[in-house]
Amino acid sequence: xxxxxxxxxxxxxxPLASTVLALNALAxxxxxxxxxxxxxxxxxxxxxxxxxxxxxxxxxxxxxxxxRPRGIALNKDxxxxxxxxxxxxxxxxxxxxxLSITGTLPSGADPELLILSPDGxxxxxxxxxxxxxTAIDVATRKIVAEIPVGVEPEGMELSPDGxxxxxxxxxxxxxxxxxxxxxxxxxxxxxxxxxxxxxYTPDGSELWVSSEVGGTVSVIDAANPKIKQKIAFEVPGxxxxxxxxxxxxxxxxxxxxxxxxxxANRVAVIDTATKxxxxxxxxxxxxxxxxxxxxxxxxxxxxxVSNDVSVIDVASLKVLKSITAGSFPWxxxxxxx
Amino acid sequence: MIFKQGIxxxxxxxALAAFFLPAKAASNIEVxxxxxxxxHMREMLSILDIPAADDGLAGATLAAxxxxxxxxxxxxxxxxxxxxxxxxxxxxxxxxxxxxxxxSLVLADLPAAALLALSDSxxxxxxxxxxxxxxxxxxxxxxxxxxxxxxxxSYSMLADGLAQYLVWKQWKRWFLIKGSHxxxxxxxxxxxxxxxxxxxxxxxxxxxxxxGGGRRSDSGSVQTxxxxxVATQNAPAYDVLVAADESEVFASYLPFRTWDPRPVAGxxxxxxxxxxxxxxxxxxxxxxxxxxxxxxxxxxxxxxNAWVAMRMIxxxxxxxxxxxxxxxxxxxxxxxxxxxxxxxxxxxxxHWNQQLRQPILLGDGRMIVSVSPQEGxxxxxxxxxxxxxxxxxxxxxxx
Numbered sequence: 172x173x174x175x176x177x178x179x180x181x182x183x184x185x186p187l188a189s190t191v192l193a194l195n196a197l198a199x200x201x202x203x204x205x206x207x208x209x210x211x212x213x214x215x216x217x218x219x220x221x222x223x224x225x226x227x228x229x230x231x232x233x234x235x236x237x238x239r240p241r242g243i244a245l246n247k248d249x250x251x252x253x254x255x256x257x258x259x260x261x262x263x264x265x266x267x268x269x270l271s272i273t274g275t276l277p278s279g280a281d282p283e284l285l286i287l288s289p290d291g292x293x294x295x296x297x298x299x300x301x302x303x304x305t306a307i308d309v310a311t312r313k314i315v316a317e318i319p320v321g322v323e324p325e326g327m328e329l330s331p332d333g334x335x336x337x338x339x340x341x342x343x344x345x346x347x348x349x350x351x352x353x354x355x356x357x358x359x360x361x362x363x364x365x366x367x368x369x370x371y372t373p374d375g376s377e378l379w380v381s382s383e384v385g386g387t388v389s390v391i392d393a394a395n396p397k398i399k400q401k402i403a404f405e406v407p408g409x410x411x412x413x414x415x416x417x418x419x420x421x422x423x424x425x426x427x428x429x430x431x432x433x434x435a436n437r438v439a440v441i442d443t444a445t446k447x448x449x450x451x452x453x454x455x456x457x458x459x460x461x462x463x464x465x466x467x468x469x470x471x472x473x474x475x476v477s478n479d480v481s482v483i484d485v486a487s488l489k490v491l492k493s494i495t496a497g498s499f500p501w502x503x504x505x506x507x508x
Numbered sequence: 509m510i511f512k513q514g515i516x517x518x519x520x521x522x523a524l525a526a527f528f529l530p531a532k533a534a535s536n537i538e539v540x541x542x543x544x545x546x547x548h549m550r551e552m553l554s555i556l557d558i559p560a561a562d563d564g565l566a567g568a569t570l571a572a573x574x575x576x577x578x579x580x581x582x583x584x585x586x587x588x589x590x591x592x593x594x595x596x597x598x599x600x601x602x603x604x605x606x607x608x609x610x611x612s613l614v615l616a617d618l619p620a621a622a623l624l625a626l627s628d629s630x631x632x633x634x635x636x637x638x639x640x641x642x643x644x645x646x647x648x649x650x651x652x653x654x655x656x657x658x659x660x661x662s663y664s665m666l667a668d669g670l671a672q673y674l675v676w677k678q679w680k681r682w683f684l685i686k687g688s689h690x691x692x693x694x695x696x697x698x699x700x701x702x703x704x705x706x707x708x709x710x711x712x713x714x715x716x717x718x719x720g721g722g723r724r725s726d727s728g729s730v731q732t733x734x735x736x737x738v739a740t741q742n743a744p745a746y747d748v749l750v751a752a753d754e755s756e757v758f759a760s761y762l763p764f765r766t767w768d769p770r771p772v773a774g775x776x777x778x779x780x781x782x783x784x785x786x787x788x789x790x791x792x793x794x795x796x797x798x799x800x801x802x803x804x805x806x807x808x809x810x811x812x813n814a815w816v817a818m819r820m821i822x823x824x825x826x827x828x829x830x831x832x833x834x835x836x837x838x839x840x841x842x843x844x845x846x847x848x849x850x851x852x853x854x855x856x857x858x859h860w861n862q863q864l865r866q867p868i869l870l871g872d873g874r875m876i877v878s879v880s881p882q883e884g885x886x887x888x889x890x891x892x893x894x895x896x897x898x899x900x901x902x903x904x905x906x907x
Contacts, residue, residue, distance in 0.1 A: 300798075341791065342574055342819075344823075344826070384853065384854045385846055385848075410890055412853035412890060412892065
């Protein structure tokens, strides 16, 4: 019962994990001589970005940024990191080479999450405080659209073809589907309480929405936006209230989904086809957002309460390592460089 | 037991009647909820606690705004029909007026006796009442009513929330000091029950008599500084002074003035509450910001109870597509209802007495110190049911 492993048991197996880690690092090193990727982790209370070398799985630097950094996103070539500095009411731009803030974008009030359009030209931002999704032209640094959505906009996602922008609203409990041409909502799907993340399957056929308080993931048919199915979770020994799905990621082949379960301190592994939960991986406390390395081999999880990041080996579904980050790690993005 | 041994990676794939909602829904539902409220006492020890004219109402108004944002996508609108009672007004007559105006969902911020009279007068009239003010356990136990949903936490939930923390702190020897009014006695009873339930011991119990008089004076602190040490001296060794003063006679005078240097909890010091203006976790700051923008003041527990009640109405309406009080009650008391209300976990209704399960905040009015249930207080179905009377001990028979 690996999912039921206590922290003590987990520390007992760490020599084995280290071996796996070493082997993986070796295999990985051979496969990609180009070198390591770089993971950026926003620390909500630390007002900083932790930078991790994914090859060494070590922190290389911590950069101080604006107040309450949460959502982060890289530009197309990974040269810039956009940071939602919620309490400063703006987006900061971090030059990933110089590791300094080189500019800001207007964002509207209290930006929380953001996503870059596939052509890299527009940033879509959810503004928690005023029920809007804001679109910003990255080149001109101007707001080009404000789209009224439900109460407390949160999760942001784009369909693989870039035609549909999805926003979740935490108190309205909907996924709003927005046409990226017209910037108009064309469908609203009611999901369980406090929706957080939205993710399309890599083939674009399904849209998955996690509901933090409802404790479920709604699977929506992308072509005909209706809920097909809801996925629920059960972890022996944990009350239903403790299971709070937040961040989600699909493997690159789309066969598996990872769902962070918040204060349940676990990442659920789901078979995308059958929607069955295959495994619960024990990670740090209050696991929040997830990101895959660009080669799809490793999954990074931010663990807010334990101030660390867990690294999961996607092939073996083993938790390899915990890396200490700043205070309350929240968002994570991984660049090729 | 909800978790069965052997089911490891359990999965519940629920086939659903799928919701597909076009951008602008055609259905048109107008919900007018009534709010019957009696003015709250203005004789508060701290001027910071003197209630505003829109006390409670502002919370319901904000929730109606939130519901209207959601309703914009569903063709649903929400409004409040506010009825402020004057001294001597009959709540039942106020309800009749609301019923005549077509209102059947009613928030009520009333003393327990008035609430009970209201619910009895509403019997058979297709009205659903949301109790947003009265904490009396009797309304959830021997006097529970099928047409009342209790949104405010009970005295026993508040007392249990506080007791769990004090026990976790190993402050197990309590000096209980209670006021002389009936509500003070009820709260003290809940604290006594909580002490027994969680393994604390009341080593001394005293009554602080209300001898009358006002709260305001230009040199009050001079007298208070002499009175309180005397009132708390000669107590056996204790860890914490626990006060039950619902009537605002003495509790806020206790901190820093006790004979022995001891922390104060209960009606002053560390207070258990359903909400506080300083609560910011789990996205609560968003609600606090919205409330400040609307009301130009901080949200208190009564405002929040009313917000939750009105949001429950919005939630039930958006999920069921109906504003029929029977449909709303069936949904809210059924298995599918859960509301997100910024306290870190889903809140649901106890089916046996229609009390909202909820975490209890513990704060000093400036910061939230902790949130109960505390880690380690276990329960077979929901840890929230460690707070207040549980199903096996309930005296409620809904009718």
